[in-house]
Amino acid sequence: MAIIGKLIKAGLDITAKLQFAEENPKVAQENQLKELLNQAKNTAFGKYHGFEEILKSEDPISAYRKEVPISNYEQMHSQWWIKQESYKDITWPGKPDFFARSSGTTGKSSKRIPITNEFLGTMKSVGTSMINSLHDFDFPESLFESEVLMLSSSANLDENELGFREGEISGINVSNFPDWYDIFYRPGKDIAAINDWDERVNAIAEEAPEWNIGAIAGIPSWVLLMLQRIITKHNLKNIHEIWPNFRVYASGGVAFETYREDFDAICGTPITVLDTYLASEGFIAYSYSPDSMAMKLALSHGYFFEFIPFDYRGVDSTGELKSEPLVLGIDEVEVGGEYVLILSSCAGAWRYVIGDVIRFESLNPPQIKITGRTKFFLNVVGSQLSEEKMDKAILELAEENGSTINEYMVAAVKNESGEYIHQWVLVTELKSDGLAERLDELLKSANKNYAVARSKALKGIAVKVISKDQYTAFLGNTNKKGGQTKTPKVMKEEKMKALLEFIA
Template sequence: MAILGKLIKAGIDITSKLQFAEDSPGVSQEKQLRELINQAKNTAFGKYYGFEELLQVEDLISAFRTEVPIFNYEEMHAQWWSRQERFADITWPGKPDFFARSSGTTGKSSKRIPITKEFMGSMRAVGTSMINSLHDFDFPETLFESEVLMLSSSANLDENEQGFKEGEISGINVSNFPGWYDMFYRPGKEIAAISDWDERVNAIADQAPEWNIGAIAGIPSWVLLMLQRIIERHQLSNIHEIWPNFQVFASGGVAFETYREDFEKVCKTPITILDTYLASEGFIAYTCQPETMNMKLALSHGYFFEFIPFDERGMNESGNLKKDPVVLGIDEVELGQEYVLILSSCAGAWRYMIGDVIRFESLSPPQIKITGRTKFFLNVVGSQLSEEKMDKAILELAEENNTSINEYMVAAVKDEVGEYFHQWVLVSEVKPDGLAGKLDDLLKSANKNYAVARSKALKGIDVKVISKDQYTAFLAQTNKKGGQTKTPKVMKEEKMKLLLEFISQP
């Protein structure tokens, strides 16, 4: 592995020197859209919306926006994707090879996203671009001599009645790794195929001392639990006692900051945190520069992006998309502004609203930060709390109480007389006494709209604290344990009542 590590690092260094100047973001995106439309012009979707004619128009992007409406998942699935199991050439040439069951946090049931050969190729291409960007981090050769642990969902895919393989996108990716990946990929396909989360993590813990892990990728909550289990199993003080070359964690799926302190506790030496925007809909962005977790948009990898301002220009008072929202291109966005992301891709998604809200932290190159989900915007009585603002308040609350709070859930709930209050459930070892008042004050100082709501329609907040064991037990009961599972921070009232009922059981 030492010689291979030297070769890999040298290859990355050479690639960085040979890279040619990139097109401007606007030019790159127009090329992507033209290529996508050209590939799909003979599909049912392409014929219905006149893709052949669009390609003859001088201003392709404007014509595309005029002809093709914006779709949410329910609309895209009902009108188009539901037919792709039975018929070819619906929204993309041929039939998809797989369907990804989204591990997302909104909706009543899992989404099913078609996965095409071209889409798998685009994800690999973005991954290669991310690896090539490691040149700028100046990592030592020992990183490239070591192995990568990917804590994915199960690679044991289901087969539906139409003969298609289904699973979460990380499991689909792992199941399609070429044989030569076995040289450095851990835990290996055999362990990755174990469906039961606890059984899979126990197998990882058993094998852990035999591996030389330099990098880990996965959702922070589950990676942290895995590391803690390994440390407990082998009676370690920290994870570096068995993995001294562990230097990089590629995070994704949820915001990392509420986990940072606990990651520092299980590590002896500092590690580099890279953020990734890897969803069922695509590998959309990745950290490419040191000293930041901002993510560079993948502008030339089979995706065309549009951006709807996350304010009165794009959203109504209920927090839903307006009928005719302002839609901007990559060369029209502003620094520091939040946008709802709209995606067209080589999976046959067209003007598809993923549900994520992003903010531009840099325009050259375009780098973003995910600030939340459209459905994570707690605004039932005008409180206008974004996930980012709630994360900030929780981090400050944890710091004030000298503890850590990784996960939390909140819902707007009506009391006995029909008035709203916010019900919070924190996953922590902190004592609950006085937390409601402290959290209330932090939220008031973070958001003037919340302060106004608290003086009017929002009558109060209640805080309950549960242990990590209670939290994981609840996830297990709802079949949401492990892998790429993300729990909604903002819950519907009914879901919160189920959680409260569960934690009240003796």
């Protein structure tokens, strides 16, 4: 295997030297839009919105914005995507091969996103670009001699009554791996096809000593539980006792920082954490530089992006898009600006609101960080708390108390007097004494709007502490255990009440 590691590392070095200068971001994005429009011009969606005429325009981006409305999932699904199960050439040529069920962090049920062969190709293309960027990280050759463990959702996809295969996007990706991936991919397709989360992780723990894992990919909460289970089963001090070549962890799905301390605690040697923006709607960005957790936007891989300012120009006081928001292109955004991401893709998504808020960290090349979900914006009584501000306060609270708080949930609820308070549920080993008062102080100091709300309509906050086992049991009870499942950080009042009842 040593010769393979040398060859791969040498290949990355050669690729880095041969790479030509990248296209100007604006040019790259205009080319992506033209390619998408050209491929879909004869679909029902393309004919209805005049894709062929848009392509003839001197300014196709402006024409596209004028002719095609911005859509959320409910609009795209009810008007277009649902028809693709019975008819071909609706929003993309042919029929989709799969439907990806999203993890459902927002909304009442999981979404079903069409997945085409071309779309799966974009996933591989962005993944290849990410691998090529590893040249700059100066990893040892031993990493390239080892295996990759991908903790996905089940690769045993469901088949609906019309013959379409459905599952979470990570499971769809794994089910489409070519057979030669078995050389380095773990846990392998047989274990990945186990539907029950606990059974799958137990099988991974059983086989772990037989593997030489150098890299792991998956959502932090579930990867951490898996590694802890392996350590417990084999009575290890840390995970490097069994996998000494483990050097890279590719995170994604949620912010990593609330997990960093727990990952450090189970590792015997430092690991490099790479962030990825891999959603049901696309592999949108990836870690590009060893000096930053910012992610490089995939501008030349089958996606066209637009950006709506996450402020008075684009959203209302609750974080919902305005009826006529300001829409910007890649050449119009600013470093430090926060934007709602709008996506068009070769899965037949057109000006689609993913629901994520991003911030640009640099423009050359364009690199971003995810700062939250539009639905994770808590503003029932004017508190204007973004996910990023809440994460920051939770991290400070954990550090002050010498512990960790991996997950949290919060909702604006009415107390017995009919007045609004913020009800928090924290996943931690800390005692609840004094946490509410200190969290309140941290939020006041971090956000003046929150401080104003606390002096008026927001009458207080309450904190309930639960264990990781209770939290995992809650997710299991709601069928959201494992895989690509992410925490619904900001809840509606009724969901918070259901969580509190479950805890009780």
